[in-house]
Amino acid sequence: MSEHAQRHYFVPQPSHWMIVGSFALLFMAGGAAMWFNGAELGRYAVLAGFALLVFMMVRWFGDVVRESEGGKYGKREDVSFRWGMSWFIFSEVMFFAAFFGALFYARVLSVPDLGGLTSRELLWPDFSGQWPSAGPAFKDPFSPMAAWGVPALNTLLLLSSGVTLTIAHFGMLEGNRAKLKLWLFLTIALGVTFLGFQMFEYHHAYSELNLKLSTGIYGTTFFMLTGFHGFHVTVGVIMLTTMLFRSFAGHFKPDHHFAFEAVAWYWHFVDVVWLLLFIFVYWL
């Protein structure tokens, strides 16, 4: 409790950014509801809302960075941030769990059931219920995504990026800023390459494999799982880039850099999700 004796817990002043964020989400949600139902105007509301959301995050997080660099945060605040990030990642785990649950449900229960005796004889005489499957009513032939091409390469890329990020962290801990910046940059490069390969893979799927989001349950689970993962990698790359800019701006100290660590935790989480994706979506 020594830090308690030194100082009080930091409670921020009133701020305007939260209500800006609320309006941003109102525009995005209302706009998307219009857009998805054929009203073109909705698209502009979504874009405006998104721009507002980005603006809000830049300004809000800017405040947090200024407070952090201004020495407002001590050990106690640091512990709060650690708990906060841990529980946030736990919520992300549960989000992915829902989609993995859908994949396992389809592979273990719904598709074999549809190929089971009763359904097959009464409704779908030529449906086998074998995975990969796009369901009994899907007649358009497609090829599943093979694991040992680009996906295996992507696994290598993401795993390496975990290593490079750890080396960057060592650089941070040693106070070796050049090492920090170099390896952080390499991590971002690996992440961006991963995303490029992923886009190439999607293009390949749509143009050559006839594998689309609408390709039954296989296409659904493939694109939704890898898509949400890709979205998380994108967010991770943006956060890593922010850390790189902050490193160039002279932020962080060897003993005070939780923002960096939080991003590293997030990056490793995204990495682990990819391993599960590689095993259950691509490989098995």
Add this chain to the structure above:
Amino acid sequence: MSAVIDTHGHGHTDHDGHEHHPSGLMRWVTTTNHKDIGTMYLWFSFTMLLIGGVLALTIRAELFEPGLQIVNPEFFNQLTTMHGLIMVFGAIMPAFVGFANWQIPLMIGAPDMAFARMNNWSFWLLPVAALLLISSFFVPGGAPAAGWTIYAPLSLQMGPGMDLGIFALHIMGASSIMGSINIITTILNMRAPGMTLMKMPMFVWTWLITAYLLIAVMPVLAGAITMTLTDRHFGTSFFNAAGGGDPVMFQHIFWFFGHPEVYIMILPAFGIISQVIPAFARKPLFGYASMVYATSSIAILSFIVWAHHMFTVGLPTAGLLFFMYATMLIAVPTGVKVFNWLATMWQGSMTFETPMLFAVGFIFVFTMGGFTGLMLAIMPVDVQMQDTYYVVAHFHYVLVAGSLFAIFAGTYFWIPKWTGIMYDETLGKWHFWLSLVFFNVTFFPMHFLGLAGMPRRIPDYASQFTEFNQIASVGAFGFGLTQLLFLYIVLKCSVLRKGEKAPARPWEGADTLEWTHLPSPAPYHSFHEQPEVK
């Protein structure tokens, strides 16, 4: 908007915070104070309670007699759906978060919540979500009408109102997750020195576990409704058997969220009751440690009982048996709690002020809801009662007489601390007795209706159900009007500021930090210096 954006003069963050608090509306919009935010949560919740209540009374008016009188069947379905969504996500959950905001920092001796700005955003997402949800009434096709559970395939077939509902749920989910991260972090990191986990007040314990449940299952709901959204608009096949998916999968994912969700709505109620009963029995809570373990067991069990909502959907027998026995197991920790409350009162020197009346009323009526739950857990019995008014009676016994009565108990218990003014005891007692009587008049007949076979979610019914429905409708209007009395009692303390001035510790049996260390009303900034807990 521009007036909101172009103010940025707050780089002077001196954390002592004596300067630059906006006044008027902007005080509430920009606040980072847990008491302001708690107050907003509670008023938001009460507003939603009234809106959801009006929907419920429209339902009861339609059901006053057989035949179609007031609304058409399509609109009736919108009413039941929106009543459920608004009450669950708009009224009950935000009310408990409001209690958490007000009470957790006070009860653990913390200066504020751990993430004060995020706390503000958790609240200010709710009006946005409510706006989206309620505006769905006015789009082509009307509001969501698939029931609050928005089962596929019905939810896949509806108009833009369903999309608005989905986005509203996404935003409320984000609000809940941020709120819960805040609550957990506050509890784990900001307790006063000396307050070990096993010295925390029960209310704090129940919220710690509730917040864990929320973080675990709100993302699962987000997943389920995202799948609904992509199935609706982007050609995916999650819930489409022709594409290899399964509508039943929606039910599994939804209830994996939904069952912990019902404990999310009752555990903080248990916490409030566990504060109120010892205060008015003038005895410490009996079996504190067992209360903690019982709450934790309920939380863990809540993850493995979800399919008891799906007994008639066609599950394998082994699954039915597992979920039946797992569900019945929950009666054990719940029973521990009820017996602990009774043992707390045993030989206590009890007085029955309004909070205690609601707490004791809670034990009676909630326990009845628990018993009907136990009956519904018996799979062969549930096959008869699935989707009848028996289920409606059951969950209103636990949600209204459980959660809502606890919210009333908590409000009467803490309003002297919040406003510095004692509530009107006579009116409070009237509120309790009228609520208790009208509640039972409304919902008790529904057991008979359900056992006799009246299905839920229908606007018309066979004439032999008429009498019980009329009794229920009369009770519902009585119950609804009674809540205006509650509004008046609260307004009298908070806005009109009429009534006796509250002492720092109006309840002699209450011994948590907010009573022993703070004046009434609690100052805007409290526990700047954390107290030492022995």
